[in-house]
Amino acid sequence: xxxNKIAAPIDNKNLMEDAFEDDVFQDFTVAYDHRSGSKHHLxxxxxxxxxxxxxxxxxxxxxxxxxxxxxxxxxxxLSVPGTEDYETIRVLIFDDYKRLFQSWQNDDTYLIVECKxxxxxxxxxxxxxxxxDEE
Numbered sequence: 782x783x784x785n786k787i788a789a790p791i792d793n794k795n796l797m798e799d800a801f802e803d804d805v806f807q808d809f810t811v812a813y814d815h816r817s818g819s820k821h822h823l824x825x826x827x828x829x830x831x832x833x834x835x836x837x838x839x840x841x842x843x844x845x846x847x848x849x850x851x852x853x854x855x856x857x858x859l860s861v862p863g864t865e866d867y868e869t870i871r872v873l874i875f876d877d878y879k880r881l882f883q884s885w886q887n888d889d890t891y892l893i894v895e896c897k898x899x900x901x902x903x904x905x906x907x908x909x910x911x912x913x914d915e916e
Contacts, residue, residue, distance in 0.1 A: 785914035786893055786914055788851075788852035788909075789893075789912045791847055791848075791910070795912075796910055801821075802823070806823050806825060808825055809823035809843075810823065811823060819850060820846065820848055821847050821848070822845070824845075825842070827874055829873040829877055839864075839869075839870050839873055840861065840870070841861045841874050842858070843856060844858075852909055853907055855905050856878055856906040857904070857905050857906075858870065858874050858875070858903065871904060878908065879906070879908075891912050891915075892910065893910070893912065893913060895911070896909075897909070
């Protein structure tokens with residue numbers, strides 16, 4: 782059976798931008814084009830935290846963007862200071878974000894979170910938000 786879904790826009794009605802700016806990306810700084818029109822753009826340093834809450838010296842500089850009214854956010858790991866193992870750190874950081882955003886799914890709000898990696902330059906984690914369509 783196929784589940785129908787509809788986009789859950791980040792529009793401060795369906796999904797609140799505060800959840801991104803004040804919680805997930807709270808220590809990030811604004812980029813030159815943040816809040817330019819409907820664009821949102823933040824950059825910050827993220828340290829990998831495992832499932833047990835342990836933090837390691839595995840950090841990366843992360844760029845995140847979304848557009849007001851869209852249902853997707855785009856996350857890139859720009860660099861990994863202090864190591865040449867970019868790929869390992871990128872995978873760890875993307876996995877952390879996947880785990881975090883997928884924890885938002887629940888039956889009360891009917892929220893569905895889908896995470897997809899695109900293999901571009903740079904590699905991007907695309908997090909898409911949907912609501913279950915009951916019709």
